[in-house]
Amino acid sequence: MELINLAVKAIFVENILLAYFLGMCSYLAVSKKVSTAFGLGLAVIFVLAITTPVNWLVHTYILQKGALAWLHPAYARVDLSFLNFIVFIAVIASMVQIVEMVVEKISAKLYHALGIFLPLITVNCAILGVSLFMVERDYTIAESTIFGIASGAGWFLAIISMAAIREKLRYANVPKGLRGLGITMLITGLIAMAFMSFSGINI
Amino acid sequence: MSNKKTFLEPIIKNNPITIQVLGICSALAVTSQLKPSIVMGISVTVIIAASNVIVSLIRKWIPKNVRIIVEMTVIATMVILVDQFLRAFMYEVSKQLSIFVGLIITNCIVLGRLEGFALQNKPAPSLFDGLGNGLGYGLILIAIGAFRELLGAGKLMGVQVIPQWMYNMGYENNGLMVLAPGAFFLLGLIVWLQRTITKEYEEE
Numbered sequence: 352m353e354l355i356n357l358a359v360k361a362i363f364v365e366n367i368l369l370a371y372f373l374g375m376c377s378y379l380a381v382s383k384k385v386s387t388a389f390g391l392g393l394a395v396i397f398v399l400a401i402t403t404p405v406n407w408l409v410h411t412y413i414l415q416k417g418a419l420a421w422l423h424p425a426y427a428r429v430d431l432s433f434l435n436f437i438v439f440i441a442v443i444a445s446m447v448q449i450v451e452m453v454v455e456k457i458s459a460k461l462y463h464a465l466g467i468f469l470p471l472i473t474v475n476c477a478i479l480g481v482s483l484f485m486v487e488r489d490y491t492i493a494e495s496t497i498f499g500i501a502s503g504a505g506w507f508l509a510i511i512s513m514a515a516i517r518e519k520l521r522y523a524n525v526p527k528g529l530r531g532l533g534i535t536m537l538i539t540g541l542i543a544m545a546f547m548s549f550s551g552i553n554i
Numbered sequence: 555m556s557n558k559k560t561f562l563e564p565i566i567k568n569n570p571i572t573i574q575v576l577g578i579c580s581a582l583a584v585t586s587q588l589k590p591s592i593v594m595g596i597s598v599t600v601i602i603a604a605s606n607v608i609v610s611l612i613r614k615w616i617p618k619n620v621r622i623i624v625e626m627t628v629i630a631t632m633v634i635l636v637d638q639f640l641r642a643f644m645y646e647v648s649k650q651l652s653i654f655v656g657l658i659i660t661n662c663i664v665l666g667r668l669e670g671f672a673l674q675n676k677p678a679p680s681l682f683d684g685l686g687n688g689l690g691y692g693l694i695l696i697a698i699g700a701f702r703e704l705l706g707a708g709k710l711m712g713v714q715v716i717p718q719w720m721y722n723m724g725y726e727n728n729g730l731m732v733l734a735p736g737a738f739f740l741l742g743l744i745v746w747l748q749r750t751i752t753k754e755y756e757e758e
Binding site (some may be wrong): 369370371372373374375376379380433434435436437440444474475476478479480483484487526527528529530531532533534535536537539540541543544547 | 572575576577578579580582583623626627630631633634637638652653656657659660661662665730733734735736737738739741742743745746747749750755
């Protein structure tokens with residue numbers, strides 16, 4: 352039950368894009384067509400579902416204060432958590448690379464759908480952001496995995512709705528200076544406002 | 555291009571946020587108050603300038619196909635230094651910025667400048683390019699931060715600016731400004747204003 356609550360919260364109430372502004376760059380760049388937005392959204396869910404638990408393991412058993420005690424009791428005082436950033440980004444980059452190779456081997460169809468987006472994802476701040484949130488909020492491994500997947504799903508939802516709106520927007524007469532970034536920001540604000548009405552939901 | 559032009563161009567004319575559309579995430583997330591916006595602007599300026607210079611110094615020894623990893627390592631090292639510094643000397647602000655200091659690593663402005671400028675240029679112009687882009691970014695942050703704090707809480711830098719008699723006459727703070735949608739609206743409006751002035755339009 353706790354986990355369902357966490358998932359609902361991560362998807363709707365505290366949407367990673369609409370409430371925490373993470374992953375804006377790729378959101379703005381790739382939300383012009385629903386089909387590409389769909390591919391990128393799936394890829395983000397996929398990568399988040401893998402990197403969040405892996406980063407949890409790395410953080411808990413290697414980097415956290417006293418985490419190295421399993422190696423030798425003398426290491427119990429070692430605190431490597433200042434290395435969090437550099438290790439997380441390395442894990443994400445290498446996991447993305449591995450996922451890309453595995454997907455290419457297993458399913459050519461999936462590779463064609465996700466392929467071009469995977470390298471882009473390394474620098475998507477939503478991925479690193481979820482790992483950092485997980486550390487800041489002391490999640491367990493089950494919670495981290497659910498949080499990762501749910502955040503990805505929330506991001507997917509946001510980019511799909513934006514892409515759908517932007518496809519229709521092409522027929523609208525938007526003031527010149529507002530075209531592109533300006534109008535996209537305003538619409539994102541409206542979507543964020545709509546999502547705020549979910550706040551307070553508890554299951 | 556002269557150093558002066560390299561420095562001035564990204565501040566208004568080719569602003570990283572409003573024209574190049576890079577680094578939006580942190581621009582929105584940390585700007586609910588003015589103080590963290592200023593700290594964030596300075597941190598990003600330091601990080602871009604420093605990593606620009608470092609990458610420019612070693613640009614001839616970086617093999618082409620592993621350059622992204624090398625650049626990421628340089629950026630991450632700089633970010634760790636800044637993060638440790640903030641934690642040691644400005645603990646309150648670093649708590650407010652929470653994960654967004656770490657997210658400077660994936661801030662596309664930094665990587666974009668390294669890829670687009672430092673790899674082809676000497677250290678001195680790279681320094682100016684880094685400073686210019688950092689300031690251009692900081693400027694937008696400060697503008698959004700000032701508006702959000704002023705309209706959302708009636709304060710600037712934590713000091714009450716809107717006098718009590720205004721509240722007595724029925725003025726109310728706009729709570730929406732502190733929340734996420736307010737940030738989106740403000741940035742959209744700033745972009746509109748700037749593009750109307752510079753006449754740099756984007757076709758949809």
